[in-house]
Amino acid sequence: MPRKYSVKSHKVQRIAKERIKFLFQEARDAFKHNVNHSDKYVKMARRIAMKYKIKLPSELKKLFCKNCYKYLVPGVNCRVRIHKHRVIYYCMGCRHYMRHIVK
Numbered sequence: 341m342p343r344k345y346s347v348k349s350h351k352v353q354r355i356a357k358e359r360i361k362f363l364f365q366e367a368r369d370a371f372k373h374n375v376n377h378s379d380k381y382v383k384m385a386r387r388i389a390m391k392y393k394i395k396l397p398s399e400l401k402k403l404f405c406k407n408c409y410k411y412l413v414p415g416v417n418c419r420v421r422i423h424k425h426r427v428i429y430y431c432m433g434c435r436h437y438m439r440h441i442v443k
């Protein structure tokens with residue numbers, strides 16, 4: 341039997357969004373002490389977003405690598421450059437480039 345995908349209510353989605361925001365805050369704080377912990381928080385936040393079908397806002401998308409899902413801090417494990425009206429994030433962990441268009 342095919343699995344039914346229920347439409348998540350707005351209330352549940354709002355709580356999930358708050359949790360995602362909180363997890364990214366925690367990831368930022370944990371980065372100073374243990375990098376692995378912040379990567380774990382990113383993983384948890386992504387899982388919540390996928391479960392409740394939430395689109396991560398662009399400011400949160402820039403905080404982790406799209407390839408290895410590591411938490412990125414510019415100047416520490418990530419390089420930020422501007423090229424042809426695009427902000428380019430370079431992950432030093434997996435050497436992956438991410439391009440964000442600036443409006």
Ligand SMILES: [Zn+2]
Nearest residue numbers: 405408431434
């Ligand atoms: Zn990476």
